[in-house]
Amino acid sequence: MLARDLAEAFPVVGLDDDALDAVRLLASGRLPGIVVANAQGRPQAILPGSQVLRFVLPLYVQEDPSLARVYDEEHADRIASRLAGRPVRDVLPRSDQELAVVDEDATAVEVAAVMARLRSPPVVVQGGAGILGVVTAAHLLEHLVPPP
Amino acid sequence: MLARDLAEAFPVVGLDDDALDAVRLLASGRLPGIVVANAQGRPQAILPGSQVLRFVLPLYVQEDPSLARVYDEEHADRIASRLAGRPVRDVLPRSDQELAVVDEDATAVEVAAVMARLRSPPVVVQGGAGILGVVTAAHLLEHLVPPP
Numbered sequence: 492m493l494a495r496d497l498a499e500a501f502p503v504v505g506l507d508d509d510a511l512d513a514v515r516l517l518a519s520g521r522l523p524g525i526v527v528a529n530a531q532g533r534p535q536a537i538l539p540g541s542q543v544l545r546f547v548l549p550l551y552v553q554e555d556p557s558l559a560r561v562y563d564e565e566h567a568d569r570i571a572s573r574l575a576g577r578p579v580r581d582v583l584p585r586s587d588q589e590l591a592v593v594d595e596d597a598t599a600v601e602v603a604a605v606m607a608r609l610r611s612p613p614v615v616v617q618g619g620a621g622i623l624g625v626v627t628a629a630h631l632l633e634h635l636v637p638p639p
Numbered sequence: 640m641l642a643r644d645l646a647e648a649f650p651v652v653g654l655d656d657d658a659l660d661a662v663r664l665l666a667s668g669r670l671p672g673i674v675v676a677n678a679q680g681r682p683q684a685i686l687p688g689s690q691v692l693r694f695v696l697p698l699y700v701q702e703d704p705s706l707a708r709v710y711d712e713e714h715a716d717r718i719a720s721r722l723a724g725r726p727v728r729d730v731l732p733r734s735d736q737e738l739a740v741v742d743e744d745a746t747a748v749e750v751a752a753v754m755a756r757l758r759s760p761p762v763v764v765q766g767g768a769g770i771l772g773v774v775t776a777a778h779l780l781e782h783l784v785p786p787p
Contacts, residue, residue, distance in 0.1 A: 628688025
């Protein structure tokens with residue numbers, strides 16, 4: 492089985508799309524993250540939900556979780572306001588981490604090797620026509636470790 | 640909203656449970672990982688799908704993805720055989736990383752702070768009676784960044 496057969500549809504957003512819309516897409520689709528493409532339609536980054544939280548929560552709350560209780564739920568509206576009007580590119584981690592991308596004709600074991608090395612599900616599947624979707628660890632394990 | 644209200648049911652396995660069964664549970668439930676409890680029913684670890692792949696793939700395949708093509712799909716049966724008869728404890732990462740656990744009466748912002756700091760969804764919710772479930776980043780963002 493090849494990466495193109497393992498790929499599942501996954502929403503893709505652009506670097507200049509609205510960050511608040513992207514986060515709502517992630518939340519409503521119950522996704523672990525969202526794929527960000529550059530202007531050429533190539534995968535640029537995967538934006539995980541935990542990175543969104545790093546962006547929206549004040550640093551003092553992240554560094555001392557006991558202060559999180561002080562920053563109580565009445566401030567939750569401020570969380571959305573930190574995303575409003577910002578492009579997706581502003582929310583991305585400043586990271587040089589290699590992006591988990593495979594070609595559409597990579598084998599299941601090749602996809603698994605990339606996922607294991609980068610500890611990164613999902614892996615983005617790139618075809619000639621653009622981003623085909625992503626492969627999650629669970630879907631890959633379903634194929635590699637089939638039911639008895 | 641408190642952690643107990645945000646927690647979603649999630650399968651829990653024991654350290655001595657069969658690793659192959661645990662991985663099949665993860666795969667069939669399309670879960671990002673699985674919660675591992677110790678003999679006292681307290682959360683011991685979260686086993687992510689990518690860690691399972693690190694365990695089952697030979698090291699040379701992980702270090703050089705181009706060798707993954709050589710290790711072709713006929714060897715996929717060996718992947719399941721590496722898990723067979725092993726307890727879950729053998730598959731866990733050798734890691735001192737702090738486990739993402741919150742008390743059932745933690746606020747949503749407290750859960751978010753733990754998730755952001757440890758870059759770890761899901762976060763395990765611990766109650767007096769044991770593990771209540773997990774909070775995912777998407778579910779938390781659904782609450783913190785509600786639809787317009």
